[in-house]
Amino acid sequence: MAITREDVVHVARLARLELSDDELERMREQLSAILDAVGKVAELDLEGIEPTAHPLDLVNVLADDEQRPCLTREEALANAPDPEDGFFGVPAV
Amino acid sequence: MTIDTLRLTAEDAMRLLERREVSSSELHAAYLDAAGARDDELHAYLCTVAEPNGDGVPVAFKDVISTKGIETTAGSKILAGYKPVFDATVATRCYDAGLSLLGKTNMDEFAMGSSTENSAYGPSKNPWDPGRVPGGSSGGSAAAVAGGLAPWALGSDTGGSIKQPAALCGIVGLRPTYGTVSRYGIVAFASSLDQVGPLTRTVRDCALLYRIIAGRDACDSTTVELPEPVEIPEAADLKGLRVGVPRQLNEAEGIEPGVADAVARTIALCEELGAEVGGCELPLSVEYGMPCYYLIAPAEASSNLARYDGVRYGYRADVEGDLGTLYERTRHDGFGDEPKRRIMLGTYALSAGYYDAFYGQAQKVRTIIGNEFRAVLEHFDVLVSPTSPTVAFPFGAKTANPVAMYLSDVLAIPPNMAGLPSLSIPCGLSEGLPVGLQLIGPQFSENLLFRVGHALEQAIGFDTVPTRLR
Numbered sequence: 001m002a003i004t005r006e007d008v009v010h011v012a013r014l015a016r017l018e019l020s021d022d023e024l025e026r027m028r029e030q031l032s033a034i035l036d037a038v039g040k041v042a043e044l045d046l047e048g049i050e051p052t053a054h055p056l057d058l059v060n061v062l063a064d065d066e067q068r069p070c071l072t073r074e075e076a077l078a079n080a081p082d083p084e085d086g087f088f089g090v091p092a093v
Numbered sequence: 094m095t096i097d098t099l100r101l102t103a104e105d106a107m108r109l110l111e112r113r114e115v116s117s118s119e120l121h122a123a124y125l126d127a128a129g130a131r132d133d134e135l136h137a138y139l140c141t142v143a144e145p146n147g148d149g150v151p152v153a154f155k156d157v158i159s160t161k162g163i164e165t166t167a168g169s170k171i172l173a174g175y176k177p178v179f180d181a182t183v184a185t186r187c188y189d190a191g192l193s194l195l196g197k198t199n200m201d202e203f204a205m206g207s208s209t210e211n212s213a214y215g216p217s218k219n220p221w222d223p224g225r226v227p228g229g230s231s232g233g234s235a236a237a238v239a240g241g242l243a244p245w246a247l248g249s250d251t252g253g254s255i256k257q258p259a260a261l262c263g264i265v266g267l268r269p270t271y272g273t274v275s276r277y278g279i280v281a282f283a284s285s286l287d288q289v290g291p292l293t294r295t296v297r298d299c300a301l302l303y304r305i306i307a308g309r310d311a312c313d314s315t316t317v318e319l320p321e322p323v324e325i326p327e328a329a330d331l332k333g334l335r336v337g338v339p340r341q342l343n344e345a346e347g348i349e350p351g352v353a354d355a356v357a358r359t360i361a362l363c364e365e366l367g368a369e370v371g372g373c374e375l376p377l378s379v380e381y382g383m384p385c386y387y388l389i390a391p392a393e394a395s396s397n398l399a400r401y402d403g404v405r406y407g408y409r410a411d412v413e414g415d416l417g418t419l420y421e422r423t424r425h426d427g428f429g430d431e432p433k434r435r436i437m438l439g440t441y442a443l444s445a446g447y448y449d450a451f452y453g454q455a456q457k458v459r460t461i462i463g464n465e466f467r468a469v470l471e472h473f474d475v476l477v478s479p480t481s482p483t484v485a486f487p488f489g490a491k492t493a494n495p496v497a498m499y500l501s502d503v504l505a506i507p508p509n510m511a512g513l514p515s516l517s518i519p520c521g522l523s524e525g526l527p528v529g530l531q532l533i534g535p536q537f538s539e540n541l542l543f544r545v546g547h548a549l550e551q552a553i554g555f556d557t558v559p560t561r562l563r
Binding site (some may be wrong): 003005007008010011012014015017018019020022027030032033035037038039041044046047048049050051053054055056058061063064071072075076078079080081082088090091092093 | 444485
């Protein structure tokens with residue numbers, strides 16, 4: 001299944017991933033090859049089959065509503081690349 | 094006393110500790126000495142811990158497991174320098190059992206790969222032949238155990254990442270039933286598939302380590318209580334057991350003749366040990382398992398890896414510009430090729446216009462795979478096949494072709510899609526390299542897999558010490 005350069009640009013944008021021109025072309029070729037290999041699932045007639053999201057029959061696992069210890073502000077910020085005044089620092093949006 | 098780290102099992106080590114014939118710091122030091130001697134070559138560890146933090150047997154963790162205050166990179170540059178502020182539940186359970194952390198083992202970046210060649214920190218080598226891959230993604234854990242640099246280790250398995258490296262390095266690896274081991278604190282790849290499990294030198298060690306890590310965890314709502322306690326296997330026969338040989342898993346294209354021979358010999362051994370052996374069919378699971386996996390796992394990965402944005406932790410690109418540019422550049426610089434490919438593939442499969450044809454369809458195929466295994470397992474207690482179609486392959490053999498690399502897990506993936514447990518044990522050599530046998534059972538049948546694995550292990554008598562290190 002051939003995908004176009006425009007498809008790759010669009011998907012990279014959705015994924016918030018910068019790709020160089022070389023990477024775009026290589027990605028186009030490789031994604032096409034991978035989709036050729038995996039696209040065969042589309043050929044099966046699966047009318048009436050329920051999808052499986054998860055292999056266990058667990059639904060709505062609830063926890064008691066009680067306070068438990070959580071990270072301190074210092075711990076939460078310990079790995080931040082640019083903490084500022086107790087917050088995560090980022091460039092202008 | 095002299096400790097032969099290549100031969101000592103974790104169970105032996107426990108016995109020595111009980112009898113006070115060795116101290117935990119002597120044990121810890123012996124493995125670090127072995128790493129000092131051999132890890133320049135093997136590159137199994139990304140980091141080691143100098144002092145033991147427990148009074149029991151040492152253990153190595155795949156670098157996907159969060160360890161408080163100890164760098165945890167998941168093999169990625171985007172997490173370089175990241176020191177978790179909490180421990181994963183499996184780490185806590187190991188520490189509570191007295192195990193001491195030897196170090197963090199190398200892996201394919203974000204557990205995406207079958208050779209460790211996708212690690213941002215360079216590949217690990219196979220202790221049987223350093224010119225060949227140890228398998229992946231838990232290749233560092235497998236190389237550490239096979240190379241005598243750890244008595245046992247934890248890995249993680251999404252599409253074969255424990256079983257395949259265990260097979261390629263000639264050791265035992267368990268991918269547990271989905272839901273039996275907590276993923277709290279595990280760097281997430283594909284959440285409906287990820288499981289943590291042991292890599293060990295014997296099946297009994299595997300059961301011992303599984304007993305430590307398994308069970309419900311309030312911090313992971315996808316975990317469940319085990320229906321029965323973990324038993325350490327003792328039986329030497331397979332009397333009364335029905336062993337199924339799925340044709341498609343044993344005759345798949347690409348299975349090397351030497352691998353097929355070793356597995357066929359082991360199947361004959363099952364009969365000698367008293368099992369009733371019969372053929373069976375899994376046509377759709379094998380044909381569609383790999384395609385189904387490579388839609389579902391990348392889709393989930395594209396969502397899980399969205400968190401690496403350079404804001405809260407990990408690498409941040411140095412950019413002039415707005416927040417969007419920061420995200421895009423950080424992810425461009427921080428991720429290697431394979432995570433980028435999977436993020437793109439997954440985003441594509443989930444995007445408007447393709448969701449139903451790819452992701453939705455793959456989820457239905459997953460139902461079919463589950464049904465097919467369930468039907469076969471009504472007639473058999475356990476299924477057998479090769480774990481990997483090939484023995485360890487040379488570096489670079491599959492790096493240029495992603496699909497060829499993906500096929501390395503074609504036999505390991507189908508039971509994973511169904512949430513079933515599977516155990517890989519070494520069953521012989523082909524061209525001087527280990528061959529792994531995959532044992533598959535129903536959900537929560539770990540005790541049965543251990544029993545069968547242990548009986549076969551005793552009968553096979555495989556020497557787990559790599560030939561060149563004997």
